[in-house]
Every structure is written in C-alpha cells, then in structure tokens.
Amino acid sequence: MHVGDRGQISGFSTYEPKKIRKLMSLGIYPGLLIRLLQVFPAYVFQVGFTQIAVDREIAQEIQVTPSAGQS
DSSP, rough: OOOEEEEEEEEEEEOOOOHHHHHHHHTTTTTTEEEEEEEESHHHEETTEEEEEEEHHHHHHHHEETTTTOO
C-alpha cells in the first residue's frame, strides 16, 4: 500500500496469538476498511473515524485487499 490507499483488511499474516491480540485490541479486524495515512516514523492507519499508529513489525502483519482502482 501507498500513503492514501484504501482497502479492506483480509486477515493477518501471523499466527502468533500475542500479535493477533495486539491488532484486535487496537480495533483492527478482518473485514474492516482501512486507509494508510503515513509510513514514517510510524505507520498510521485510519479505520472508521479512528487513527491508529503502529510500528513496522505490527503493520506488516495486516493483510489488505486494495480497493478497486488502487495497487
């Protein structure tokens, strides 16, 4: 994803319960729409009306299906 891109969270690329709990505690669930706002110094996503900042290690665990017309 690039800054400004939107998509739907399709799942997580980890099976580690600790990482999955972290993502879900932040309100990041499969099926939700997500938009990438920033990549440095932290990854910032918008989910609904909430902005969420995570480090690269957590961000790379989020699998996203891009919205139509986006790469």
